[in-house]
Amino acid sequence: MSAFTTAAEFRTAVQAWLDEHDLAPGPDRSLDAQVAQLARVRRALFDADWMRYGWPERVGGLGGPAVLRAVLGEEVATRGLAEPGIYSMVEVLTPTLISYASPDLAAEMVPLLLSGREQWCQGFSEPGSGSDLASLTTRAVPQGDHWVVNGQKVWTSLAQYAARCVLLTRTAPGHDGITAFFVDMDTPGITVRPLRTMHGVDEFAEVFFDDVIVPADRMLGRPGDGWRLAMDLLPHERSTCFWHRVAHLYTRLDRLLDQTEAPDDAALGAAYLALHTVRCRSHATQRRLADGAALGPETSVDKVLLATAEQQLFETVRDLLPGVVELTGSPWRSEYLYARAATIYGGTAEIQRNIIARRLLDLGRD
Amino acid sequence: MDPAEVELLTETLRKTMTTVASGPALDTALLELGWRELLAEYPEVAVPTVFRLLGETGAHASVLTDVVGAVPLPYAGGRWVEWGQGATAPGAGLDEELPLRLLPAGRPVPVAAGRRAVGWWLLGTGRAMLTLARGHALDRVQFGRxxxxxxxxxxxxxxxxxALEGAEAVLAVAEDGLGSLLAKAAAGQAALTAARHCQQVLGGIGFTAEHPLHRHVRRAVVLDGLLGSARELTRxxxxLLRAEGAAPRLVQL
Structure with missing residues (x-):
């Protein structure tokens, strides 16, 4: 069981440990270096047990409430130890394995991820299936005691570094015909091609599956559970991951305050108010999670608030550091450009508003 | 108070606010319901519940003076206003129902509790507008849909x-001066956002005096300026951020 009874107690202990153990990243900002740094941070935090709190003991954790993971991630983000987007991927992947993998598979695999020994990826989106994820066509066909997968995924984060993939495939028509597998990325027939992105960090890839053989015991859940698996992970993404991201954005507002020579109180205040709002909302979501609530479509509100705040912050950066994004080689440029994806990844802003209209406002079908 | 007691209280208050005429009669009715005792004993329940319900029902009462005192209140633009007791004189204000009167001057008063209260009122006003617009969107048929x-x-x-959910989250954790300032700013912004979108969704009918929307729109605009507008508070x-050199993290897990 967890030795910590409150989040505040845990935070104090983590802070003391991080003050003693220097995990600061080096000067290399390449993606290779970021991923290596992420592995280093996870490994150190796992070996010192911090990474194990908030996860169940049957997958190598030490138990305790999920809020401990939010606190740890906030410290990692606030100190800039790892890029928060890729750090938070465990928050989506681990609950998926816990809920859908066989107990033996989860117990074997999850520690490899938490300890930084492996990176994993999620094979969801396809060239023809972005917002309309349920139309995916990557096919899995049963053959003896295994399945044969053919198709293509895209926007697969960290696929080029990943040892495993949570893969959505089609095994029958419709939403109930989507089936998930846990696939080893070194299986013959898998080809990964990194995509060049607008912000210069090639974290996404295309992944091609050509007669890829997947053992039947690597199915996550049962045939047809894939859509539910995809829906179940959204609340995970939108609770703990969001808290991490908000902590990261606060560090960027601090940095802007430090660097700007063209301060504008109205713009700074507006950026701060938007961040404070999403922090308060995310705080409420964490509280509901701690009280045992099942998170659902109301997390689309968190998503819209976060994406809006992020874009507002980086537009303020560009306004109050005139010429820096455009003319200098500062890291602000990449971050400014990446913010443009905030209303696209993880379900577009339009999809979120559709969900809010349908599920929260009960406006019926559009 | 447990959730069932709060719910019972909410329903009693809602009924009172929708059946008793706003102004002096509602002031009396709230006193009879024990508003002042509730405020003294359970301010964390009393303020959100009563002020939010004023917004949702479109009623008004002089309860703000119980929170901040019967003193001149700062208004946007460095102006001062007084919350009149007693009968409402049709004023020169945009919201003619509210007994707000312009004063030549005033003296600084503590505003954090008042900002939270007006923030909850604005939130309720925003919710009222959303309810009206939602109902209209479901009922009104055009192009056969x-x-x-x-x-x-x-x-x-x-x-x-x-916008409303975000503002509510900010209000729910507001404690200190900065938290209350941000909560009032978020609530003002959310109510003005609601006014803009809901007015548009309600189309022509929402622009008539016989439809209730305009009363909520007026209230949102007037309350936004009370104790500092969203625009001023954001600035x-x-x-404050610039003076501190860092962005305070006000809520912790």
Whole structure:
């Protein structure tokens, strides 16, 4: 069981440990270096047990409430130890394995991820299936005691570094015909091609599956559970991951305050108010999670608030550091450009508003 | 108070606010219901519940003076106003129902509790407008379809809900001076966002005096300026950030 009874107690202990153990990243900002740094941070935090709190003991954790993971991630983000987007991927992947993998598979695999020994990826989106994820066509066909997968995924984060993939495939028509597998990325027939992105960090890839053989015991859940698996992970993404991201954005507002020579109180205040709002909302979501609530479509509100705040912050950066994004080689440029994806990844802003209209406002079908 | 008691209280208050005439009669009715004792004993329940319900029902009462005192109140633009007791004289204000009178001057008073209270009022006003617009979108048929089936309309209402939910989260954790300032700013901004989108969704009918929307719109605009407008408070937060050199993290897990 967890030795910590409150989040505040845990935070104090983590802070003391991080003050003693220097995990600061080096000067290399390449993606290779970021991923290596992420592995280093996870490994150190796992070996010192911090990474194990908030996860169940049957997958190598030490138990305790999920809020401990939010606190740890906030410290990692606030100190800039790892890029928060890729750090938070465990928050989506681990609950998926816990809920859908066989107990033996989860117990074997999850520690490899938490300890930084492996990176994993999620094979969801396809060239023809972005917002309309349920139309995916990557096919899995049963053959003896295994399945044969053919198709293509895209926007697969960290696929080029990943040892495993949570893969959505089609095994029958419709939403109930989507089936998930846990696939080893070194299986013959898998080809990964990194995509060049607008912000210069090639974290996404295309992944091609050509007669890829997947053992039947690597199915996550049962045939047809894939859509539910995809829906179940959204609340995970939108609770703990969001808290991490908000902590990261606060560090960027601090940095802007430090660097700007063209301060504008109205713009700074507006950026701060938007961040404070999403922090308060995310705080409420964490509280509901701690009280045992099942998170659902109301997390689309968190998503819209976060994406809006992020874009507002980086537009303020560009306004109050005139010429820096455009003319200098500062890291602000990449971050400014990446913010443009905030209303696209993880379900577009339009999809979120559709969900809010349908599920929260009960406006019926559009 | 446990949730069942709060719910019972809420329903009693809602009934009172929808059946008793706003102004002096409602002041009396609230006193009889024990408003002052409730405020003294359970301010964390009394303020959100009563002020939010004023917004949702469109009623008004002089309860703000119980929170901040019967003193001149700062208004946007460096102005001062007084919350009149007793009968409402039709004023020169945009919201003629509210007994707010312009004063030549005033003296600084503590405003944090008042900002939280007016913030909850603004939130309730925003919710009232969203309820009206949602109902209209479902009922009104054009081109053979309910308005609610058009994505442009749905997204305006979704945007309104996002603003209101965000403001409510900020209000719910507001404690200190900065937290209350931010809560009032978020609530003012959300109510004005609701006014803009809901007015548009309600189209022509929402522009008539016989439809209730205009009363909520007027209230939102007037309450936004009371104890500092969203615009002013946001600027004030920015100045504070610059003075501190860092962005305070006000809520912790």
């Amino acid at each position: 309910p308005l609610a089936s058009f994505q442009a309309v749905r997204h305006r209402l979704a945007e309104t809900l996002v 004030e937060a920015g100045a």
